[in-house]
Amino acid sequence: MTTIDALCADARVLVTCGTGGVGKTSVAAALGVRAAQLGRRVCVITIDPAKRLADAIGLTNDLGNEPQQVVTDSIGELWVTMLDVRETFDNLVRSTSPTPERAREVMDNSFYRNLSRSISGTRDYMAAERLYELSNDERFDLIIVDTPPSRNALDFLESPERLARFLKHPIVRLLIAPSRGGFRIANAALTPVLKLISNIVGSDALSGVAAFLKAFDGMENEFSRRALAVADTLRSDKTGFVVVTAPSPDALKEADHFVSELKRLGITLKMIVANRMPPRFGSTTSTAEHLAATASSGDIALAHALLAELCEDAERAEAGINGFLARAEEKFAGVPSSTATEMPSDIHDMESIVVLAQQLAAPQPRQ
DSSP: OOOOHHHHHHHHHHEEOOOOOOOHHHHHHHHHHHHTTTTOEEEEEEEESSOOOHHHHHHHOOOOOOOEEOOSSSSSSEEEOOOHHHHHHHHHHHOOOOHHHHHHHHHHHHHHHHHHHOHHHHHHHHHHHHHHHHHHHOOOOOEEOOSSSSSTTTTHHHHHHHHHHHHHHHHHHHHHHHGGGGGGHHHHHHHHHHHHHHHHHHHHHHHHHHHHHHHHHHTHHHHHHHHHHHHHHHHHHHHHHHHHHEEEEEHHHHHHHHHHHHHHOOOOEEEEEEEOOOOTTOOHHHHHHHHHHTOOOOHHHHHHHHHHHHHHHHHHHHHHHHHOOOOHHSTTTTHHHHEEEEOSOOOHHHHHHHHHHHTTOOOOOOO
């Protein structure tokens, strides 16, 4: 069994990360196809607001929070979904609220509506929450996460702990306290703080926050519990992180950043995928082809010269990738890698995803 097959057969969660333009979404879909070929029931979720996943697998319908099954010629199942922040947040409120009335009170709150539509920190945490839901969904054996093509794509890894710390912050506890009978103490203790916040965000916004926290009372413990459960899942031995890169200098620089971030977070890198590599033409080299061009004439010389240029592109790409692999090896000893060549056209259907999956399942040795 190849390394890719072993990873797809054993993991509960796979997280792909990489900069834009390296084919990360296609690789995530290809890993899903390969896992389905191995008999697993796979759900690929993209937390990228762009519709790259639907485009990559040729879906005409818009993806949403509810997974859609993709028809594949495999013994397993492949499902795909795209994070819907608002729907995920609403579902979380419903599942943690003590009553339907309390859930409605929270969801009707103006501060909550603005919070659930925000794009930055809320999206990070809701991505982690959706991963928690899917990883506990008995329909699936493996969840593959396609992260956004951003330097901050790994922020969602730390968002569960940040939320848990926030919910335990003394100011939050005091703001919640009035609904627990401690109104006078909380109000007196927080008056200077509330005045300061009111001057910054406005009294109407502050009233919305206070009303939200009051309605939220009693739900924060379950929020914290789920947040920490997500954090445990992301750091579990059954979760694997895959860095996807390409041979361009910018892509390799960003790949170095992702590897360093995983090291900083104490998360093990399980696989490196070098995608969009120039093809090799047998065992010939640019030096050999240049010599052959010099020794020939006419069309034969032109053919050798062209092949020499193509070999130079491949050799330059391999040198860049090998340098990156050596740097990654310093942080994660023994990390395996796989390569895939540049496709003749953009990936936009399942047929091309299957071809990519076949390449990943037969990794080339390091040069």
